[in-house]
Amino acid sequence: MGRKGLVHIYTGDGKGKTTAAIGLGVRACGDNMKVLMVQFLKSRDTCELHSLKKLEPEFTVLRGFSCKKFVWNMTEEEMEEARKEATEIFLNVKNLVLQNKYDLVILDELIGVLTNGFIKEDDVIAMIKDKPQETELVLTGRNAGKRLIEAADYVSDIKAVKHPYQEGISARKGIEF
Amino acid sequence: MGRKGLVHIYTGDGKGKTTAAIGLGVRACGDNMKVLMVQFLKSRDTCELHSLKKLEPEFTVLRGFSCKKFVWNMTEEEMEEARKEATEIFLNVKNLVLQNKYDLVILDELIGVLTNGFIKEDDVIAMIKDKPQETELVLTGRNAGKRLIEAADYVSDIKAVKHPYQEGISARKGIEF
Numbered sequence: 001m002g003r004k005g006l007v008h009i010y011t012g013d014g015k016g017k018t019t020a021a022i023g024l025g026v027r028a029c030g031d032n033m034k035v036l037m038v039q040f041l042k043s044r045d046t047c048e049l050h051s052l053k054k055l056e057p058e059f060t061v062l063r064g065f066s067c068k069k070f071v072w073n074m075t076e077e078e079m080e081e082a083r084k085e086a087t088e089i090f091l092n093v094k095n096l097v098l099q100n101k102y103d104l105v106i107l108d109e110l111i112g113v114l115t116n117g118f119i120k121e122d123d124v125i126a127m128i129k130d131k132p133q134e135t136e137l138v139l140t141g142r143n144a145g146k147r148l149i150e151a152a153d154y155v156s157d158i159k160a161v162k163h164p165y166q167e168g169i170s171a172r173k174g175i176e177f
Numbered sequence: 178m179g180r181k182g183l184v185h186i187y188t189g190d191g192k193g194k195t196t197a198a199i200g201l202g203v204r205a206c207g208d209n210m211k212v213l214m215v216q217f218l219k220s221r222d223t224c225e226l227h228s229l230k231k232l233e234p235e236f237t238v239l240r241g242f243s244c245k246k247f248v249w250n251m252t253e254e255e256m257e258e259a260r261k262e263a264t265e266i267f268l269n270v271k272n273l274v275l276q277n278k279y280d281l282v283i284l285d286e287l288i289g290v291l292t293n294g295f296i297k298e299d300d301v302i303a304m305i306k307d308k309p310q311e312t313e314l315v316l317t318g319r320n321a322g323k324r325l326i327e328a329a330d331y332v333s334d335i336k337a338v339k340h341p342y343q344e345g346i347s348a349r350k351g352i353e354f
Contacts, residue, residue, distance in 0.1 A: 006346075006352075008192070012336075015185070015197075015333050019199075020197040022199075022200035023196025023198070023199035024196045026196075026199055026225050027351060027352070028352065030223075030227035031224040046204070047204045047207035048204040051232055051235075054231050059228075149338065149339065154339060155337075156192050156337060158197075158334070158335050159333065159335075159336060161326065161332035162330065162331060162332035163332075164183060164331060169183075173208055174205045174207070175313065177204075
């Protein structure tokens, strides 16, 4: 019998959700696990991509989100476009998960995609229930809902006790992206 | 004028402190920053070391802790030995920081070392105050104290809302270590 894969959630308003998921992926691929990270809602270049390239093919990053705006700046038309893209990416990923192609799958910002109403919570819960037994799943994003928390095995709520945004320092290259 | 390096703390009882620090290091070295991670209180092989080797020389990991027991299982003599080792490692690291050899320095479990009384909080605060302006510092470990929190710019408190330990599932290779 194979190993039992569990479900992780990194949520909350603090810094460290995406990086904790990346660090977990780095650890897992050091154990010869095949890791896939899918980044939702992200399109601009981020520094981690350059390092993670060096861990290919054990660590694969998938993107496909073309919109460069934050949700709160989108027109209704752009929202509709983003919704279509998010749904498409989610369906692709769901297929990869069900086909058992990866040992650990990180769905970065999937919870944000949910919260924006771009995809349905029911579909995510169904994916968790239908996943191959041995697959380890990691979801990140603020405001994980009750049902998602129930469906997960690990839930880490990362609280921003202090963040330099509060002091007016904006996102820095190499640190925030 | 160089960039201003800030101080990060990942604390709390939840999963994700070490991995968030590793993920941050991976991101930073993707921006050509020189990263050093020092692991205190850890001596057994962990899977992340195998992946991080592929990021050398941009990402360097330093260990030097020989004791293989957890603190609560140590005899008084082993405690004294661990204290000596932790002090020595800390002094070495402090010198590396002051010599400005790295852009980002992760002191993994330094807060645990503090809490165990192996090194003094005063010495850590002094290192934070004396560090080169551009150095980014990251500290991890449960129970960060008030003074440490005051001295930091980012503080993320990672709360274990759910952890499979609670269900009797023990640490798994590739996931917890």
